[in-house]
Amino acid sequence: MTREPTPPEASSEPLERWNDALTALQLLQIDPHGFGGVCLRAPHGPVRERWLQALADLGLGLVKVPGSVDSERLLGGIDLAHTLQTGQLHMQAGLLQQADQGLVCLPMAERLSPALLAPLVQALEQGQVPPTRHSAEPSVTRFGVVALDESLPDEPGVGAALAERLGVWLDLHELSPSDIHADWTDANSEGLHLRLSPGALTRARDQLAHVQANDDQMQALCAAALGLGIGSLRVPSLALRLACAHAALNGRQALEANDLGFAARCVLAPRATQWPAEPSAQEEEPAPQEDVTSPQEPPPQPSENADQAPDDEAEKDKDPGPPPEPSAEDLQEMMVAAALASLPPHMLDALMTRQGANSPQSSGRSGQTRAGSQRGRPLPPRPGRPGGQARLHVLATLRAAAPKQRLRQAHSTGRVAIRVEDFHIQRYQQRASSCLILALDASGSAALQRLAEAKGAVELLLQQSYARRDSVCIVAFRGAQAQLLLPATRSLVRAKRAMTGLPGGGGTPLALALKMAHEQAAQLQRQGVTPILVVLSDGRANVTLQGLGGRAQAQSDAQSWGQQWRASGHRALWIDTSIQPDAQAQQLASTMGASYLPMPQVQSQRMASAIERVRSPQV
Amino acid sequence: MALTFPFAAIVGQDEMTLAIQVVAVDPSIGGVLVLGDRGTGKSTAVRALADLLPPIQVVKGCPYRCDPAKPAGACPVCQARDPKSKVVTERQSVAVVDLPLGATEDRVVGALDLEKALSQGVKSFAPGLLAQAHRGFLYIDEVNLLDDHLVDLLIDVAASGENLVEREGLSVRHPARFVLVGSGNPEEGELRPQLLDRFGLSVQVRTPQDLALRVSIIKRRDAFDKDPTAFKALWHKDNQKLQKRILKARELLDQVEVSDDMLMLCARLCQQLGTDGLRAELTLLRATRAFAALQGHKAVKPEHLQSMAPLALRHRLRRNPLDDTDSGARVQRSVQEVLAA
Numbered sequence: 001m002t003r004e005p006t007p008p009e010a011s012s013e014p015l016e017r018w019n020d021a022l023t024a025l026q027l028l029q030i031d032p033h034g035f036g037g038v039c040l041r042a043p044h045g046p047v048r049e050r051w052l053q054a055l056a057d058l059g060l061g062l063v064k065v066p067g068s069v070d071s072e073r074l075l076g077g078i079d080l081a082h083t084l085q086t087g088q089l090h091m092q093a094g095l096l097q098q099a100d101q102g103l104v105c106l107p108m109a110e111r112l113s114p115a116l117l118a119p120l121v122q123a124l125e126q127g128q129v130p131p132t133r134h135s136a137e138p139s140v141t142r143f144g145v146v147a148l149d150e151s152l153p154d155e156p157g158v159g160a161a162l163a164e165r166l167g168v169w170l171d172l173h174e175l176s177p178s179d180i181h182a183d184w185t186d187a188n189s190e191g192l193h194l195r196l197s198p199g200a201l202t203r204a205r206d207q208l209a210h211v212q213a214n215d216d217q218m219q220a221l222c223a224a225a226l227g228l229g230i231g232s233l234r235v236p237s238l239a240l241r242l243a244c245a246h247a248a249l250n251g252r253q254a255l256e257a258n259d260l261g262f263a264a265r266c267v268l269a270p271r272a273t274q275w276p277a278e279p280s281a282q283e284e285e286p287a288p289q290e291d292v293t294s295p296q297e298p299p300p301q302p303s304e305n306a307d308q309a310p311d312d313e314a315e316k317d318k319d320p321g322p323p324p325e326p327s328a329e330d331l332q333e334m335m336v337a338a339a340l341a342s343l344p345p346h347m348l349d350a351l352m353t354r355q356g357a358n359s360p361q362s363s364g365r366s367g368q369t370r371a372g373s374q375r376g377r378p379l380p381p382r383p384g385r386p387g388g389q390a391r392l393h394v395l396a397t398l399r400a401a402a403p404k405q406r407l408r409q410a411h412s413t414g415r416v417a418i419r420v421e422d423f424h425i426q427r428y429q430q431r432a433s434s435c436l437i438l439a440l441d442a443s444g445s446a447a448l449q450r451l452a453e454a455k456g457a458v459e460l461l462l463q464q465s466y467a468r469r470d471s472v473c474i475v476a477f478r479g480a481q482a483q484l485l486l487p488a489t490r491s492l493v494r495a496k497r498a499m500t501g502l503p504g505g506g507g508t509p510l511a512l513a514l515k516m517a518h519e520q521a522a523q524l525q526r527q528g529v530t531p532i533l534v535v536l537s538d539g540r541a542n543v544t545l546q547g548l549g550g551r552a553q554a555q556s557d558a559q560s561w562g563q564q565w566r567a568s569g570h571r572a573l574w575i576d577t578s579i580q581p582d583a584q585a586q587q588l589a590s591t592m593g594a595s596y597l598p599m600p601q602v603q604s605q606r607m608a609s610a611i612e613r614v615r616s617p618q619v
Numbered sequence: 620m621a622l623t624f625p626f627a628a629i630v631g632q633d634e635m636t637l638a639i640q641v642v643a644v645d646p647s648i649g650g651v652l653v654l655g656d657r658g659t660g661k662s663t664a665v666r667a668l669a670d671l672l673p674p675i676q677v678v679k680g681c682p683y684r685c686d687p688a689k690p691a692g693a694c695p696v697c698q699a700r701d702p703k704s705k706v707v708t709e710r711q712s713v714a715v716v717d718l719p720l721g722a723t724e725d726r727v728v729g730a731l732d733l734e735k736a737l738s739q740g741v742k743s744f745a746p747g748l749l750a751q752a753h754r755g756f757l758y759i760d761e762v763n764l765l766d767d768h769l770v771d772l773l774i775d776v777a778a779s780g781e782n783l784v785e786r787e788g789l790s791v792r793h794p795a796r797f798v799l800v801g802s803g804n805p806e807e808g809e810l811r812p813q814l815l816d817r818f819g820l821s822v823q824v825r826t827p828q829d830l831a832l833r834v835s836i837i838k839r840r841d842a843f844d845k846d847p848t849a850f851k852a853l854w855h856k857d858n859q860k861l862q863k864r865i866l867k868a869r870e871l872l873d874q875v876e877v878s879d880d881m882l883m884l885c886a887r888l889c890q891q892l893g894t895d896g897l898r899a900e901l902t903l904l905r906a907t908r909a910f911a912a913l914q915g916h917k918a919v920k921p922e923h924l925q926s927m928a929p930l931a932l933r934h935r936l937r938r939n940p941l942d943d944t945d946s947g948a949r950v951q952r953s954v955q956e957v958l959a960a
Contacts, residue, residue, distance in 0.1 A: 034844070071721070078734075089734055114764065115721025122719050122760075125662070130717055161761065164657050209845070215834075218841075222833040231826035232658025233833060237840045379768075380723050383786060403736030421788060491806050 014175050017342070020266060021051055024168045025194050027245040028144060029058050030204045032103055035167030035241040035267075036124065037145035039109070039158055042172035044150060051172070054194050055146065061102025063095050063143075065120075067112050075119055075129050076139070096123050100141040109147035109158045117159050120145070124165055167238035169270035208248035213240060213255045220331030224264060227336055229274030239267040260331060261338040269339035276336050379427040396424030434530040435471045435488050436461065436611070437517050441537035441577065442478040443508040451504045454536050454577065457604040461534075462495050464608055471529070473520055474498060477513035479506030480547035484516060488524060507549065510541035510588075511557030518564050525570075532571050534611055535594070538578030539585025555584075562591040573614045575599050575607060622847040626667035627857035630836050631827045632660055637910075638820045638930050639664060640861075642798055643671045644868045645909040648819035648902060650777075650799035652762070652810075652934065655824030660836070661802040665758050666715060668800075670858045671865055674710040675754060682746050683753050683793050684711060694793040695744075714755030716748055716797075720764060727772060728784055729791070744791045749782045752797035762801030763810050770814050773799070777817045819902045821934040823947060868912040875908045876918045884924060888957045892950065894935040903931040921958055928954045 024038055042048040056062060065074065072078060076094030096104065104120070106112060123129050124145060128138040145166055151157045153173070163169070196204065213221075218240070225236040243263040247255050381393035383400070400422040408417035438458060442451055458474075465472050472495055474486040486498040513535075521531035541554040545561075565572060572594035576585040581598035589596035597610050629636055638651045653661045677684040683694035687708045700706075718727065729747030736742060748757070759765060765773075776782050782795040799817060803810070815821075827833055843850040882904070889899045906927040911919045929947040936946050 071723070113721070118720035118722075118761075122717055126666070126717075130719075160657065213841070218834050218838055219830070222837055223830055226828070226830060226833065231656055233660065233826065233836055233840075234658035236833070236837050237844075240837060240841055241844065382724075403731060404742075406740040407736075407742075489806075494806060 017170075017172065018047075018175060020262070020342075021170050021172060022054065022194060023246070023249070023262065024170060024266060025051070025054055025058060026196065026249055027168075027242065028055075028103065028146075029060060029194075029196055029201065030248055031208055031241070031245040032060055032101065032144040033127070033142040034208075034245060035144075035238045037103065037147070037166045038168045038170060039147045039149060039163055039166040040170045040172065041149040041151070041157065042170075042175070046177045047172050047175045048148070050177075052148075055103075055105075057195055059195055061099060062105055062146075063099040063102065064105045064107065065095050067108055067116065069095065069116065071115075071119065074116065075123075094129060096120070096129050096143065097139050097141050099143040101143070103144045103146050106145060106147045108150055109162070110149050110151040110156065112159065112162075114159065117162050121161050121165060124162075164232060164234060165238075167242050168266045170266065171270060203251070204248045207251060207253065208245060210253055211244040211247045211255065212253070213244070216328040217243075217255050217260060217331060219328040220335060221260065221263070223328070223332045224335040224339065225268055227276035227332070228268055228272035228339060230268060230271050235267060235271060239263040242267055257331060257334055260335050264335035264339040265342040268335065269342045272339060276340075381424040381426055383421070384423065384425040393424040393426045397422050400424060433470055434532055435473055435524050436465055437520055437524075437531055437533045438472065438474045439482075439513045439517050439533060439535045439537065440474060440476045440485070440502070441508060441510075441513075441535075442476050442502055442504045442506075444478075444505045451502075453601070455499050455502070457607045458499060458536075459496065460604040460608050461611060462492055464612070466490070466492050473524075475513055475516050475520065476502055477509050477516075478504065480509060480543055482509055482512035482516045484520070488520070488529070507543040508537070508541050509543035509547065509554070510537060510539065511545045511554060511561050512543070512547070513537075514558060514561035514565060514592075515545065518561060518568065521565075521568060521570055525568075530570070532611075532614060533565065533573070533594070534614075535572065535574045535589075536577055537574075537585070538576060539574070539588050540578070558588060559591055562588050566591065566593040571614050573597065573611055575610070622851055623666045623669065624663050624840075624843050625851055625854035625858050626664070626670040627861050628839050628843070628850070628854045629660060629664055629667065630839065631829075631832050632664065632824055634930070635661070635664055635822045635824050637926075638822045639668060639800075640671065640865060640913060641906055641909045641927070641930075642800075642820065643668070643865050644913055645872060645905055646796075646798045648905045648909060650801070650818045650820070652815070652818035652821040653800070653802040653824055654805050654821065655802075656804060656826055659824045659826050661824060662758075662760055665756070665800050665802065668715050668756055669713050671861055672713040673862055673866060674712050676708045677711050677754075679707040679709045683750050683795075684714070684755075685794070686754065695791060714751055714753075716752040716755060716757050718748055718757055718759045718769075720759075720761055720766075722748065722769065724768065724772065727769060728782055730784075730786070731789060742788065744784065744789050746793065747782075749776055749795040749797070750793055753793075753795050755797055756800050757797045758800045759802070761803045761807070762814070763803040763805065763807060767811075770811055774811075774813050774817060815934050816896075816898065818934065820906060820930040822930060823933070864913065867915070868909065871912040871915070871917070872909060874917055875911050877904065877908060878918065881907075881919045881921075881924065884921070884957060887960075888924075888928060888953060889932070891953050891957060892932060892936055894932060899932055899935045903928060906931045925951075925954050925958070 021040075027035070028038065040048070040051065042051075072094075073092065074094050074096060076092060076097055079090040079092040082090040082092075106120075119130075123141065124143070127142045128140045130138055145162070147158050147162060147166060149158050157163065158166075221236050221239055221243075225239070230236070240263070243255055243259040246259040246262045247253075250258075252259075381396035397418065398416070401416060401418045404419075404422075405417060408419070438461070440451075440454060440458065462472055471488045471490045472486070473484075473488040474495065476483050476485040485502060486495055489495060517533050517535075521533065524531045539558075541558040542549060542551045544550050544553045545557040572589075572592050574585060574589035574592070574594045574596045576589075576596065576598040577600075578585070578598075579600050581600065586596050586598075595610070595614055597607075599607060626636070635651075635653055638653075642648050642651050653665070655661060675684070676687055678687050678697055681694060681696050683696065685694050685697045687706045725747065727748050729745055729750055732741075732743045732745035734745075759773075776795050777797075777799055780794060780796045782791075782793055784791040784793075801810075801818060827836070839850075885900050885903050885907070889903065892899075894900075903924075907919050907923045910927050911917075911923045914923070916923070929950045932950045933946045936949065
């Protein structure tokens with residue numbers, strides 16, 4: 001028996017999502033730091049503006065932290081400008097301390113540097129700012145975070161370390177102003193009334209301290225999270241807090257299905273990494289919850305599942321009354337249904353196809369760029385002499401000179417006295433890191449045994465890249481599609497795993513592969529990584545850009561994407577793997593501006609050294 | 620001061636909690652590396668560390684928290700004091716210092732004290748995180764993503780036990796003996812082998828898949844979040860018990876005997892696994908001894924070795940970077956073979 005996906009249009013209605021977003025605001029007001037905060041994914045536009053306006057109207061302390069903030073402003077420290085100006089020491093409180101009992105708002109959170117995120121996350125988790133050099137005691141500050149994520153769907157979002165700790169993930173990407181039109185008009189006249197009155201707020205906060213979840217509810221929450229493939233234990237914890245706040249908002253002492261449903265929609269659903277296992281499959285899992293409670297419960301019927309969400313909505317309207325206590329399974333069913341119903345359709349498809357996936361699809365871009373050497377990224381300045389490649393870092397130099405002004409009796413001359421030992425130089429990372437994009441032909445013409453050879457060679461390449469601390473990205477193409485087998489990563493283990501699972505056979509959609517490689521390259525370029533393309537193929541394209549057969553059209557499509565690559569100016573290497581190399585691949589390679597290397601028998605060592613040559617042509 | 624989740628209340632993750640306790644018994648083992656996914660309680664366990672250890676005696680007013688019982692190797696402040704004057708001591712809890720990823724070099728090693736320089740025109744040294752972590756723990760979350768220049772610093776200090784600052788006209792040498800605790804997700808990046816080597820034990824954590832276990836974790840977390848003080852009080856007794864156990868183990872540590880047979884076993888194991896250098900043997904030996912002491916045994920037995928070998932050796936195997944089999948299993952297999960031989 002397969003479970004039907006809940007019809008997406010049942011409740012992923014834009015208006016409902018908008019209402020959830022507004023409810024989240026009210027919950028923030030009741031419990032600003034309990035559930036971490038909100039990660040709002042939406043482009044700049046009227047919808048987001050509206051939400052932010054409502055956020056500002058809440059009456060909570062709201063501190064905006066721009067990406068350019070320095071650590072002294074963030075955590076507190078010396079106010080350098082003021083200090084230099086007056087010659088007296090001036091300290092400033094950090095933005096995080098100012099945000100105590102309020103919210104920290106991070107615009108363009110997806111662009112924040114790891115150096116900024118790390119102390120923020122630390123403060124968020126511990127509820128205090130670590131002692132700095134200037135204060136021996138840590139200062140307590142509890143705040144929630146509102147992270148505004150403007151990333152496009154194919155771009156990496158907010159750093160995983162931060163996103164993980166923010167309870168509510170809202171996606172208002174596809175909402176247009178007309179979707180929220182219903183309250184748009186009347187709101188224009190008088191604004192949204194989201195702010196709770198002081199009395200109501202105190203009542204709700206009092207209530208919050210007493211909201212209790214019963215065992216079944218906890219159980220259901222954990223099971224639902226597990227079923228959706230959410231491994232982290234922080235997530236159900238945050239969901240529970242959110243559900244409690246939701247109950248408090250509605251003036252209840254005990255959690256109800258409604259509260260859990262809201263938490264499932266806002267916390268669990270956006271993090272889902274797998275389609276919940278079938279009831280039959282669930283029984284094979286190590287800890288089937290049937291063992292623990294009410295064993296008589298039969299596996300749920302699909303119809304019941306689909307009805308759950310509307311039922312839940314209907315409950316909201318009528319007086320709850322004393323409904324029969326739902327069992328843990330019912331609750332879990334309800335939560336999973338609510339979570340799935342709130343997902344947009346394309347996400348559902350993605351989940352369906354990745355059934356049983358264990359790891360989240362991206363391990364966070366921040367990780368790669370952090371350790372990576374990116375061209376033009378400044379490093380912290382260091383003491384040193386300017387000249388040659390080193391440039392003077394004026395601010396750091398002044399900072400170094402500032403404390404010694406009295407010693408040097410600068411006031412007598414009226415100038416800032418700077419000595420050589422104060423000089424700080426700017427540092428950039430020298431070598432831009434590169435990423436090897438491997439386009440791997442897994443089609444039938446590339447023959448299975450040769451694919452195995454290629455895999456061996458690729459492993460050698462991966463090892464080399466590892467030694468160079470470069471990242472690798474693999475695009476495999478066969479049949480009617482090119483597949484991003486492995487997004488840019490430095491983890492060899494992942495790369496190898498991706499390679500071993502690669503099947504062979506089918507047509508050669510070369511154009512699709514080149515297109516995907518091109519897209520990947522553009523994305524890497526934006527991150528400051530130099531892409532290098534290595535194509536392992538015989539060049540006999542026979543699948544067009546549309547995924548249809550047709551040799552002539554396929555060739556011309558491949559040619560046109562080859563030209564695109566040439567226009568981008570990135571380096572490329574074409575390794576012709578056919579037994580009898582012919583002009584076709586060579587011509588395509590020259591169109592791309594790629595080096596061409598026929599290699600009827602894949603020789604790992606030779607291939608590796610060829611790639612090495614492409615990578616560093618000057619040597 | 621924000622309250623931390625009580626150590627005794629941590630459910631599951633037995634290997635991790637065990638490793639932390641073993642290191643608490645004998646800090647000379649050299650630290651713990653915890654690798655695993657997010658949200659598995661890594662940082663919770665580390666931050667709860669302070670619970671395990673009794674307060675230490677420190678010289679009052681000393682920024683480096685020197686040990687009054689060991690005047691040798693003292694910090695500049697204590698050395699400057701008149702040796703005849705009576706040392707005033709106070710009790711402080713063991714420090715667990717966080718080293719955030721983006722920390723500057725100044726912040727880590729210490730730098731010129733701007734405040735004093737500006738207000739009094741005095742050139743003096745403001746200790747950094749390394750000084751704060753002296754005699755305590757230095758915790759680095761996402762250690763695999765740490766900047767290279769910080770890694771270099773740490774490698775040096777962790778090996779020598781002292782921090783040497785020669786910059787901005789300062790020349791300071793102060794003790795910095797700390798237990799390095801790192802955590803991270805290996806999928807996001809690998810650790811430099813040199814840094815890896817500085818960690819005595821390494822643990823792999825996975826998200827518990829057992830539903831009942833997960834529920835109980837969430838329950839406790841919720842109870843703690845609702846009322847940290849009450850929750851802490853509830854677990855105070857168990858925490859005390861744990862603390863006593865560790866104290867007892869520490870006393871016992873010197874009496875634990877390691878027979879020559881056991882030494883041979885350790886050596887043979889390391890040989891078979893092909894670990895580099897002698898550090899592996901030493902660490903394994905210390906860890907096994909500490910574990911025996913923790914169990915209240917006066918002699919090291921093969922089963923102690925069996926439990927400690929994966930922790931102490933897992934990250935020291937010369938590994939094909941493409942090989943993703945669990946090194947712990949490999950160690951376990953070798954232990955079986957060596958014990959059987």
